[in-house]
Amino acid sequence: MMMMKIAAVFVMGTAVGIMYRIPRSLLFYGALNATLAWLVMVLLAGAGTDAVAANFFGGVALGAAAEALARRLRRPATMFVIPGFFPLVPGREAYTTMRYVVEGRYGPATEMAAQTLLTAGAIAFGIFVSVTVYRLALAGGLWKGADRC
Numbered sequence: 001m002m003m004m005k006i007a008a009v010f011v012m013g014t015a016v017g018i019m020y021r022i023p024r025s026l027l028f029y030g031a032l033n034a035t036l037a038w039l040v041m042v043l044l045a046g047a048g049t050d051a052v053a054a055n056f057f058g059g060v061a062l063g064a065a066a067e068a069l070a071r072r073l074r075r076p077a078t079m080f081v082i083p084g085f086f087p088l089v090p091g092r093e094a095y096t097t098m099r100y101v102v103e104g105r106y107g108p109a110t111e112m113a114a115q116t117l118l119t120a121g122a123i124a125f126g127i128f129v130s131v132t133v134y135r136l137a138l139a140g141g142l143w144k145g146a147d148r149c
Contacts, residue, residue, distance in 0.1 A: 009038045013083040022079050029069050030083035037062035038087040051115070052122045058088050059126020066127075067134040081127060090119040 013034030017027045041058030045051060062084040063077075070077035093116040100109035 005042075006035060006039070009087045010035045012087060016083040016086045017079075020082050022083065023075075026073065026075060026079050027083075029073065030080050033062060033065045033069065033080045033084040034087050036065055037084045041088055052118045055088055055090070055119050056122035056126040059085070059123040060130040061126075062088070062123075063127040063130030064134055067131055077131065085123060085127065088123045090116050093119065 010031045013031030014027050016034070017030040022030055037058045040061040041054045044054035044057055049057075062081060066077040066080035066084060069075075069080045093112055097109055097112040097116055100106070100112060
């Protein structure tokens with residue numbers, strides 16, 4: 001069952017890449033990045049990690065892999081981030097929030113909306129943290145001019 005989910009995420013990453021007109025030669029890498037980020041999130045969630053934290057670390061893995069691929073393949077990291085974050089998006093939670101609002105169940109809707117926003121924010125913050133650390137530390141941006149101070 002897990003292999004089918006992994007294959008589905010890979011196909012989804014490829015489809016998102018096609019939809020956003022990522023060059024054909026990079027579709028495999030974008031889909032691989034999507035699969036990696038999703039696997040990190042699912043494995044951490046399966047190990048008992050909070051959903052928000054699992055999505056944060058999925059975002060960290062996504063951003064770090066996208067930066068590494070961008071440097072290696074000499075392409076913008078965005079080409080690898082876009083297909084990669086789609087599997088992490090809390091779509092089910094957003095749908096449930098809207099369903100609760102339509103049904104007039106405002107208490108559960110508020111709780112689910114908070115969970116959805118926290119999860120989405122964790123993904124974005126994870127990507128931000130990994131990209132920032134990668135660009136500053138590994139690419140030499142932080143220490144490049146430190147000896148001049």
